[in-house]
Amino acid sequence: MNFRGAIAVSLLTLMFIPASSLTAHAQAPSPQPASGGDAAAQPSQPFSGPSFRKGLWRFIRTLDVVRTANKNFKYRVVNAETTRCVDPTFAMKATFSPDPVGNCVSDKPEKVGNQYTFGRRCDYMGAVTTVITVRSDEAYTELNEVSTGEHPKTDTVVATRIGDCDDGGAANSEKSAPARLQH
Numbered sequence: 001m002n003f004r005g006a007i008a009v010s011l012l013t014l015m016f017i018p019a020s021s022l023t024a025h026a027q028a029p030s031p032q033p034a035s036g037g038d039a040a041a042q043p044s045q046p047f048s049g050p051s052f053r054k055g056l057w058r059f060i061r062t063l064d065v066v067r068t069a070n071k072n073f074k075y076r077v078v079n080a081e082t083t084r085c086v087d088p089t090f091a092m093k094a095t096f097s098p099d100p101v102g103n104c105v106s107d108k109p110e111k112v113g114n115q116y117t118f119g120r121r122c123d124y125m126g127a128v129t130t131v132i133t134v135r136s137d138e139a140y141t142e143l144n145e146v147s148t149g150e151h152p153k154t155d156t157v158v159a160t161r162i163g164d165c166d167d168g169g170a171a172n173s174e175k176s177a178p179a180r181l182q183h
Contacts, residue, residue, distance in 0.1 A: 049096040049109070049116060050134045052088040056163040059084070066152045074154070085165035088140070095121070095132070095142075125153060137161075 063078035098106060101122035109116040109132075118130040121144075128144040135141070138161035146153045 047089075047093050047096065049092045050089070050132065050140065051137060052092070052140070053137050053161055054085075054087040054089075054165070055138075055161050056083060056085050056165050057088060058082075058160050058162050060158045062154075062156045064154045064156075083162070088159060092132075095130075125155065128155075 058081065060081045061078060062076060062080075064074040064076050067073045067075045096109065096116075098108070100106070104120075104122035104127050106121045107119045109118050109130075111117075114134045116130075116132040116134070118128075120127050121130040122128075123130070123144060125144065125146050126148070128146050130145075131143045133141045133143075140159050142157045142159070144153075144155040146155075
């Protein structure tokens with residue numbers, strides 16, 4: 001497959017797979033009573049990842065694809081930004097889940113300082129190396145790298161909490177933040 005074909009496939013994949021990194025980090029919890037909590041939904045294993053404040057979050061996502069064999073030229077195929085009312089801790093639970101994806105089994109993350117590093121994590125892009133850098137309970141960066149295949153990829157999400165939500169907060173993520181602010 002030529003490079004343009006690979007880019008087209010990558011773009012189509014990103015457009016039609018809702019489990020992309022950006023979407024995964026912008027998911028709201030499944031509908032539950034406010035007092036129900038997430039612990040009851042997943043009693044099997046305690047969550048050992050980072051925790052973040054619920055609220056209005058801005059996610060800036062970039063996806064770069066290596067174009068040349070010597071890996072010195074990257075082509076940016078996605079540069080997207082979205083703002084949503086979410087609970088990023090809920091999405092992190094899915095990222096840190098040990099459940100296999102197909103034949104892919106994720107490594108357990110190693111925590112050093114404010115970074116969580118997965119040597120191999122199962123993702124919609126395949127097996128990726130992931131580093132999540134937690135700046136605070138209101139900001140983090142996630143870097144996913146796929147080094148296998150004809151065109152290695154680097155997927156980066158920079159997430160920052162920018163405020164509180166109105167009328168139900170993170171429970172109503174189906175409606176975009178700008179639309180909520182207009183009503």
